[in-house]
Amino acid sequence: MNKLWWGxxxxxxxxxxxxxxxxxxxxxxxxxxxxxSINGYIPIVLLSALIGVQTFAEKxxxxxxxxxxxxxxxxxALALRAPFPVVVMCAAxxxxxxxxxx
Amino acid sequence: xxxxxxxxxxxSGASQFAVIGVIGAGGSAFSGIxxxxxxxxxxxxxGMRMAPILKVRAIKRIVAAxxxxxxxxxxxxxxxxxxxxxxxxxxWFTGFGVFIFWNLFTLAGAFGAQAMGNPAAWGxxxxxxxxxxxxxxxxxxxxxxxxxxxxxxxxxxALTPIAPAGLPVIATAGLAIVVGLRQRSE
Numbered sequence: 608m609n610k611l612w613w614g615x616x617x618x619x620x621x622x623x624x625x626x627x628x629x630x631x632x633x634x635x636x637x638x639x640x641x642x643x644s645i646n647g648y649i650p651i652v653l654l655s656a657l658i659g660v661q662t663f664a665e666k667x668x669x670x671x672x673x674x675x676x677x678x679x680x681x682x683x684a685l686a687l688r689a690p691f692p693v694v695v696m697c698a699a700x701x702x703x704x705x706x707x708x709x
Numbered sequence: 710x711x712x713x714x715x716x717x718x719x720x721s722g723a724s725q726f727a728v729i730g731v732i733g734a735g736g737s738a739f740s741g742i743x744x745x746x747x748x749x750x751x752x753x754x755x756g757m758r759m760a761p762i763l764k765v766r767a768i769k770r771i772v773a774a775x776x777x778x779x780x781x782x783x784x785x786x787x788x789x790x791x792x793x794x795x796x797x798x799x800x801w802f803t804g805f806g807v808f809i810f811w812n813l814f815t816l817a818g819a820f821g822a823q824a825m826g827n828p829a830a831w832g833x834x835x836x837x838x839x840x841x842x843x844x845x846x847x848x849x850x851x852x853x854x855x856x857x858x859x860x861x862x863x864x865x866x867a868l869t870p871i872a873p874a875g876l877p878v879i880a881t882a883g884l885a886i887v888v889g890l891r892q893r894s895e
Contacts, residue, residue: 660734
């Protein structure tokens with residue numbers, strides 16, 4: 608079994624376990640302010656880190672290429688309050704254009 | 710088939726993108742799952758918020774747990790002024806609705822991707838970070854949020870040449886823990 612299968616099965620199991628656990632345990636155990644605060648920052652740091660790695664890295668090498676343009680366009684689109692699908696499509700289109708002309 | 714299974718069984722967008730992103734970039738299955746699991750923690754917190762409203766047991770609780778996501782919880786909580794019944798209806802309708810369309814479009818995407826060939830030629834390699842940016846954008850409310858986000862980008866990039874793939878992303882969870890712990894003293 609390859610690692611993609613492990614990833615699919617492991618992620619599904621882990622995420623479901625978290626969802627079910629949340630439905631089943633009393634709120635007081637995780638409503639501690641410190642835990643809440645950390646939990647609020649977790650998605651911010653992980654998603655941000657993924658943005659950085661997915662835009663500027665290829666395996667363990669760093670580079671600035673057509674993807675950086677796509678990200679910049681996405682940033683502008685979000686600043687202009689564009690809806691999510693438009694943001695993603697603008698990023699893909701601009702990046703693909705640069706890829707073809709470079 | 711793996712793509713659709715991931716949508717059916719995980720049903721949590723950020724976690725799905727994360728595990729594929731990490732493994733696709735050469736990370737191990739373990740670091741992929743760890744990143745996805747950390748992102749999945751908030752679903753557990755939503756569950757705790759929803760449980761006293763839904764009051765479901767056994768099989769219904771399993772179904773409720775599976776559709777406990779950003780959207781269903783968000784819609785349900787926005788109905789708070791209209792009473793518990795409206796909150797329950799909001800949760801179930803949103804949860805099932807998103808589940809059906811999420812999986813239909815995943816299937817369409819999986820077939821589409823096979824016909825495409827090189828993802829870079831279609832800009833798909835830029836669509837992934839753009840999607841992450843779209844997901845994190847509404848969470849960047851305060852200046853602290855933005856500073857933390859930029860620090861996480863910088864830390865992950867700085868670690869990329871020296872750490873095994875997958876680790877730079879997980880390492881930024883430490884950043885969240887440090888800032889989260891310090892905030893209490895205010």
